[in-house]
Amino acid sequence: MCDATDSPAMELPPKGRxxxxxxxxxLKCKTAKPSITIRRSLYCKDCFVRASVSKFRSALSxxxxxxPASRAQVMVALSGGATSSAMLQLMADYxxxxxxxxxxxxTYTGVVVGHVDESALFSGYSDSQICDIxxxxxxxxxxxxxEDVFTxxxxxxxLLELVHATIAPGTTRDQFCVQLARGDGSTxxxxxxxxxxxxxxxxxxxxxxxxxxxxxxLAQLARQAQCGLLLLGDSGTRIASKLVSLxxxxxxxxxxxxxxxxxxxxxxSSGVTAYRPMRDFIMKEIAFxxxxxxxxxxxxxxxTTGAPETASIDRLTEAFVVGLDRDxxxxxxxxxxxxxxxxxxxxxxxxxxxxxxxxxxxxSAQAWRNRLTVNVAPKDQTLEQVAVSSADVQPPQSTFxxxxxxxxxxxxxxxxxxxxxxxxxxxxQNYREQIAGAKPSDSESDVGAxxxxxxxxxxxxxxxxxx
Amino acid sequence: MSSIETGKHYNQPASxxxxxxxxxDTRKYFDAVTKxxxxxxxxxxxxxxxxxxxxxxxxxxxxxxxTKYTSGMELLIKDKELGLDHVFEVNPKAxxxxxxxxxxxxxxxxxxxxxxSAFTRDETICPGIMVIINECDWEVMDxxxxxxxxxxxxxxxxxxxxx
Numbered sequence: 001m002c003d004a005t006d007s008p009a010m011e012l013p014p015k016g017r018x019x020x021x022x023x024x025x026x027l028k029c030k031t032a033k034p035s036i037t038i039r040r041s042l043y044c045k046d047c048f049v050r051a052s053v054s055k056f057r058s059a060l061s062x063x064x065x066x067x068p069a070s071r072a073q074v075m076v077a078l079s080g081g082a083t084s085s086a087m088l089q090l091m092a093d094y095x096x097x098x099x100x101x102x103x104x105x106x107t108y109t110g111v112v113v114g115h116v117d118e119s120a121l122f123s124g125y126s127d128s129q130i131c132d133i134x135x136x137x138x139x140x141x142x143x144x145x146x147e148d149v150f151t152x153x154x155x156x157x158x159l160l161e162l163v164h165a166t167i168a169p170g171t172t173r174d175q176f177c178v179q180l181a182r183g184d185g186s187t188x189x190x191x192x193x194x195x196x197x198x199x200x201x202x203x204x205x206x207x208x209x210x211x212x213x214x215x216x217x218l219a220q221l222a223r224q225a226q227c228g229l230l231l232l233g234d235s236g237t238r239i240a241s242k243l244v245s246l247x248x249x250x251x252x253x254x255x256x257x258x259x260x261x262x263x264x265x266x267x268x269s270s271g272v273t274a275y276r277p278m279r280d281f282i283m284k285e286i287a288f289x290x291x292x293x294x295x296x297x298x299x300x301x302x303x304t305t306g307a308p309e310t311a312s313i314d315r316l317t318e319a320f321v322v323g324l325d326r327d328x329x330x331x332x333x334x335x336x337x338x339x340x341x342x343x344x345x346x347x348x349x350x351x352x353x354x355x356x357x358x359x360x361x362x363x364s365a366q367a368w369r370n371r372l373t374v375n376v377a378p379k380d381q382t383l384e385q386v387a388v389s390s391a392d393v394q395p396p397q398s399t400f401x402x403x404x405x406x407x408x409x410x411x412x413x414x415x416x417x418x419x420x421x422x423x424x425x426x427x428x429q430n431y432r433e434q435i436a437g438a439k440p441s442d443s444e445s446d447v448g449a450x451x452x453x454x455x456x457x458x459x460x461x462x463x464x465x466x467x
Numbered sequence: 468m469s470s471i472e473t474g475k476h477y478n479q480p481a482s483x484x485x486x487x488x489x490x491x492d493t494r495k496y497f498d499a500v501t502k503x504x505x506x507x508x509x510x511x512x513x514x515x516x517x518x519x520x521x522x523x524x525x526x527x528x529x530x531x532x533x534t535k536y537t538s539g540m541e542l543l544i545k546d547k548e549l550g551l552d553h554v555f556e557v558n559p560k561a562x563x564x565x566x567x568x569x570x571x572x573x574x575x576x577x578x579x580x581x582x583x584s585a586f587t588r589d590e591t592i593c594p595g596i597m598v599i600i601n602e603c604d605w606e607v608m609d610x611x612x613x614x615x616x617x618x619x620x621x622x623x624x625x626x627x628x629x630x
Contacts, residue, residue, distance in 0.1 A: 036604040045602075082538060082626070238628065283626035287538065287597045288604065291624070299539045302629030306542055306582070318628055322595040 056090040067262040069273040070228035080130040080298035084233030114221040147189035149424035201416025203312035240335035244317040250409040254359035354407035355430040361407035539625035567611040
C-alpha cells in the first residue's frame with residue numbers, strides 16, 4: 001500500500017509545465033491569450049513586459065533601502081550579452097521615469113555604461129557593436145581593454161612573476177614565490193595578456209582570472225567616471241550557478257560579496273557599491289524580454305563557448321542548474337533566496353585582501369588544504385619525505401613568498417599555473433599597498449618574522465617605484 | 468482510502484493519440500528544399516518545391532517553415548545564417564508533423580557534426596535553449612506535440628553563458 005510505485009507524484013507531469021495553457025488566459029489582464037509561462041504562471045506579451053519593468057524598479061529600490069549608495073552617477077556594466085543589454089534598457093527606463101516624475105531630484109544623477117573589451121582574447125565581435133547598444137539608448141560608453149591591466153604603471157612597469165608554487169600535504173606552509181620582473185617594453189600588452197592565460201592550468205582557472213581582471217577594470221572605470229554605484233548583470237540563473245561554482249572553486253569565504261544582491265565592490269576600500277538588480281529574472285524572462293522589446297545583444301564568447309559541459313566548473317554547474325530548473329521551475333529562485341541569506345563571517349570583514357582577486361583571504365587556508373588536498377606522491381617517496389623535501393626548499397633571495405596574501409582559491413589558481421607567468425600589474429599594486437600598510441604588531445611568531453624579512457627585502461627592492 | 472484511489476487514477480495509461488500511428492521516419496518525410504534566406508532572392512514557395520520534384524504531382528501538399536537561430540545558437544548551425552527556410556512534403560495520410568519531428572530533423576541535418584549533443588537530448592531540446600513558435604513560448608503551445616502549420620516561424624535562442 002505504501003509502495004513507491006503507487007505514489008501519484010511519480011505519474012505527475014514534470015513541474016513547470018503549464019498544462020492546457022492554450023485554453024487559459026493571461027494571469028494579469030485576464031483578457032489576452034498567454035504568450036509565455038514563467039514558473040507556471042501565464043502572461044501575455046504586454047503584461048509580461050510591464051511586469052518585468054516593475055520588477056526591475058522594485059529590485060533597485062529594495063537594494064537601495066538595504067544598502068544606500070552615494071547619490072552619484074550609476075555605471076551599468078555592459079558586456080553586450082542578453083542580461084546586461086536588458087538591464088541597460090531597464091535602467092535607462094528607470095532614469096527616464098525619475099526625470100519625468102514629480103520628485104524634487106532624481107535618485108541618480110546620471111547613467112553611464114562601462115564595458116570591458118575582450119577582443120584581445122576572443123574574436124567574433126567588436127566593441128563598436130556594444131557601444132552601438134549604448135548609444136542607441138542614449139548613454140555614454142566608457143571602455144577599458146583587458147590588456148590595460150599590464151600597462152597601469154606605464155609600458156616598462158614592474159610585474160610580479162610567479163617563480164614556483166608548491167602545495168604539499170602535511171607541510172606547515174605552502175609556498176608561492178614570486179619575483180619582480182621589469183618589462184622591457186618590447187612585448188605588447190596583448191601578448192602579455194595572452195601569455196598569462198596560456199600559462200594557467202585549466203579552463204576553470206582561465207575563467208576565474210578573466211572574472212578577476214574584468215572586476216578590477218570595472219571598478220577602475222567606475223572610479224574614473226565618478227560612479228559610486230555599479231550595476232552588474234547577473235541573472236538569477238547565473239547567480240544560482242555562481243553559488244555552486246564559486247563554492248566548489250573554494251570561494252565560499254567571500255561568496256556573499258561575489259553573489260549577493262548588493263555588496264561593496266572589490267572590498268570596501270574601492271568606494272564602489274555593486275547592485276545585482278537582474279537577480280529576480282531567470283534567463284528565460286530575459287530572452288523573451290529582449291525578443292519582445294527588440295533589444296539587441298551580442299554573443300560574447302567565453303573560454304568554453306561550444307565546448308562540452310565538462311569543459312569547466314562554471315559550464316558544468318550552469319548545465320546542472322539549467323537542467324534542474326527545466327524540470328523543477330522554482331530551482332533558481334530557491335537558490336537565489338539562499339544566496340540572499342548568506343552573510344560574511346565577522347573575520348572576513350577584517351581579513352587581509354587577496355592581492356589577486358581583492359577578496360578577503362581566509363587566514364586558515366593552509367589548515368584547510370592540509371586536511372583536504374589530495375596529491376600523488378612519487379612512487380619512491382613516502383608522504384613524509386615529500387613533506388620534508390618541499391618544506392626544505394628555501395626561496396632564493398630575490399623572491400618573495402606571497403602565500404599569506406593569497407586567498408584559498410587564488411592559491412589553487414597559481415598552483416596549476418606555469419612558472420614564469422607574469423601577473424597583472426594590479427597584483428603588485430595591491431601587494432605594495434599591503435606591505436606599506438602592514439604593522440609589525442600584526443605578525444605572529446616565526447611566520448610573522450619570516451614575512452617581515454621578506455617585506456623588508458621587498459621594500460628595499462621596490463623603493464624606487466614609490467612615487 | 469482516497470489517496471490510494473488517487474494513485475490508481477494516475478497509474479492508468481494515458482490515452483495517447485501518437486501511440487496509434489506508426490513511428491514517423493523523419494528522413495523520408497523531410498524531403499526538404501532548404502535554402503538560406505540570404506541566398507534566395509525570394510522565400511521559396513510551395514510552387515518552387517513542386518517544380519524541384521522530378522515526378523511532382525499536384526496532389527502533394529507542402530509545408531513551409533522558417534527557423535531562426537540567435538544568441539549563440541547560430542554557432543551550432545552548419546549554414547552560418549540567422550534564418551533558414553524549409554519546405555517539407557507532407558503525406559496527408561500520415562500523422563501530422565510536430566515539433567518533435569522538426570527538432571529531430573534539424574538536429575540530424577543542420578547542426579554541425581559533433582554539436583548534436585548541445586542541441587538535442589533525450590529526443591527533446593537541450594535545457595537552456597528557448598524555443599519560440601510564432602513569437603510565443605513553446606511551453607504554452609504544447610511543446611513537442613505542437614503540430615506545425617504553414618508559414619510557422621520557429622526561433623531557437625540560447626540562454627547559456629557565452630552561447
